[in-house]
Amino acid sequence: MRAEIDVAGVVAALEAMHGQRHWHWWPDADPFEVIVGSILVQNTAWENVERALANLRGAGALQISVMGALDAEAFEALIRPSGQFRQKAKKLRAFLDLVNEHGGLETLVRLPAPELRAALLATWGIGPETADCILLYAARQPAIIIDAYLRRIFARLCLGPGPAASYTAWQAWLAGELPPGRDALSRFHAEVVQHCKLLCRKRRPLCGECALAATCSWPAADGPESER
Ligand code: SF4
Structure with missing residues (x-):
């Protein structure tokens, strides 16, 4: 049975897995x-x-x-x-x-x-x-970026308004869930991208190395057959 997780738990897991990695736009790119x-x-x-x-x-x-x-x-x-x-x-x-x-x-x-x-x-x-x-x-102002990577992670964790929901619907949902402030939001987006590039890949994600595996629908189901 999958353990439960909320957005705060996802944020903490992403920070633990990817917080030390280099990110081209963080903290203060030109x-x-x-x-x-x-x-x-x-x-x-x-x-x-x-x-x-x-x-x-x-x-x-x-x-x-x-x-x-x-x-x-x-x-x-x-x-x-x-x-x-x-x-x-x-x-x-x-x-x-x-x-x-x-x-x-x-x-x-x-x-x-x-x-x-x-x-x-x-x-x-x-x-x-x-x-x-x-x-x-x-501009270094708070903003929530919705991209395909973010939708992928949250869809696999069965969280959020759903993969087909609009950009605005995802933003509205996350606005009440994510820690506020520019630094926290810029770290979160960077870690979402890193996670999808390194572990939560579109095909054959490396779930054995992922701190979210116990809470994720993907490892148990082994993913949809088309994406194995
Ligand atoms: S367990 Fe696998 S599918 Fe789920 S978030 Fe981690 S890498 Fe992605």
Whole structure:
């Protein structure tokens, strides 16, 4: 029989398993680099983003004024390793326009969270997950990021509003369950990602190494046959 667990128990287990690991956006990464990374990582693996970021860094283009002055061809060539490079160049340019409208990045990220989130969501190419990444890791304001990793863990633990529930429904549920504050929320998201990359993999998760195994539906059922 499975032991019971609540969100606080999941948070504590993730911290115990992954709290000491390196995380590229924690604790205080450069805000502009976080924003560029959060747009480039859409629909690709972080390793590809690192290659694109290295190209941009090498060209001195991880500065707003330099990136804004790149011609289209040069810009696309630099971010090509992240895939969908034409679209992503357009998204980054839309973000640069938003920065210019607000008189600079510092002013933009100091907007109150609801105002900043609304401005980000009104920008082409920025959806709720990217907006919340920017809020949490670039603006350093509290935000709950809902991604496929989070849905996977909680679905396997039979917690939460369900894998098909909306982004807003997941946020509303977790808002009452997670410890508040930017530091706690940024650690939680980082540990969710680490857990899914290292142990709670989509196929063949390493449940024998997981501190949540006694509380999880997956080891007992051995997972759905299609995902073994
Ligand atoms: S026991 Fe396995 S499926 Fe469950 S959370 Fe841990 S790694 Fe994921």
